[in-house]
Amino acid sequence: NAGVTQTPKFQVLKTGQSMTLQCAQDMNHNSMYWYRQDPGMGLRLIYYSASEGTTDKGEVPNGYNVSRLNKREFSLRLESAAPSQTSVYFCASRAQLQYFGPGTRLTVL
Amino acid sequence: QKEVEQNSGPLSVPEGAIASLNCTYSDRGSQSFFWYRQYSGKSPELIMFIYSNGDKEDGRFTAQLNKASQYVSLLIRDSQPSDSATYLCAVGFGNSGYSTLTFGKGTMLLVSP
Numbered sequence: 001n002a003g004v005t006q007t008p009k010f011q012v013l014k015t016g017q018s019m020t021l022q023c024a025q026d027m028n029h030n031s032m033y034w035y036r037q038d039p040g041m042g043l044r045l046i047y048y049s050a051s052e053g054t055t056d057k058g059e060v061p062n063g064y065n066v067s068r069l070n071k072r073e074f075s076l077r078l079e080s081a082a083p084s085q086t087s088v089y090f091c092a093s094r095a096q097l098q099y100f101g102p103g104t105r106l107t108v109l
Numbered sequence: 110q111k112e113v114e115q116n117s118g119p120l121s122v123p124e125g126a127i128a129s130l131n132c133t134y135s136d137r138g139s140q141s142f143f144w145y146r147q148y149s150g151k152s153p154e155l156i157m158f159i160y161s162n163g164d165k166e167d168g169r170f171t172a173q174l175n176k177a178s179q180y181v182s183l184l185i186r187d188s189q190p191s192d193s194a195t196y197l198c199a200v201g202f203g204n205s206g207y208s209t210l211t212f213g214k215g216t217m218l219l220v221s222p
Contacts, residue, residue: 033209042214043153043197058209090152098143098199098210100152 002026004101006091012107013081021076021104023091031094032074034058034066036087037103043090049074081108111136113200115213123221128185130216132198135179141201142174142181143210148194157183188220 004025013019025032034046035058045058047066055066063085065077074093078085086108091101112135122128130144141160145153159165159172159181171184181200185192195215202208 040214043212045209048209094210096141097155097158099155100145103152 004091004093004099006089006101006104008104009102010105012109013078014109015082017081018077018079019081019106020078021089021091021106022073023075023101024073025091025093025099025101026072027093027095027099028071029093029095030071032068033092033094033098034064034074034076035090035092036060036085037090038087046076046089081106083108111139111200111202111211113198113211113213115196115198115216117214118217119219120216121219121221122188124188124190126188126220128188128192128218128220130183130185130196130198130218132181132183132200132213133179134181134198134200134211136200136202136211137176137179138202139176139179139200142172143199143201144170144172144183145197145199145212146194147197147215153197185218188218190220190222193218193220 007022030051033048035043049055049068052071089104114133144157147153157172159174165172169186173182197215198213199210201210
């Protein structure tokens, strides 16, 4: 039982490049979330999926897209990365309790 | 707009003391309350949750909730240097995944040997 897994752990991109962050959970949770965490800003919700087949914008959705591939997997895509997207990205899943993945540290040069 | 406020700290306590971490929230309809611990460079880890007014104890941790005052706290008894971390308070409305959690920015706790 791995909980919430994320790939990759680290990534360096150049401005304008695209990439997809992958997230999977094995807890049979309906809801999944993507957050970014920046110093002094706390955790900010980017997008979430309350159930398979639905996605909704969070607090900071601009520059991101998401796909809820199935109940287990929820991916986050940066179509044209910008230095402002340098951050640590956390995926989470939730039934009554919410659990986080280990995070992806992304640097955009 | 839902807000969760925490003192950023650092809160410094000596080993063996009681650490008291506090959190206030703005949405009076909030129904679920969580404490996460986050070590530097790691992801948030759920350590306590509470839904009803009063105290909830789990080992060295006690969560306290006062809905009338919109206040939730975490007490850590017999603090250890390994408790040094940032503690995030999170508040939710209901238990449905359609309601997202609102997080505070966290309080840094430093426990000195």
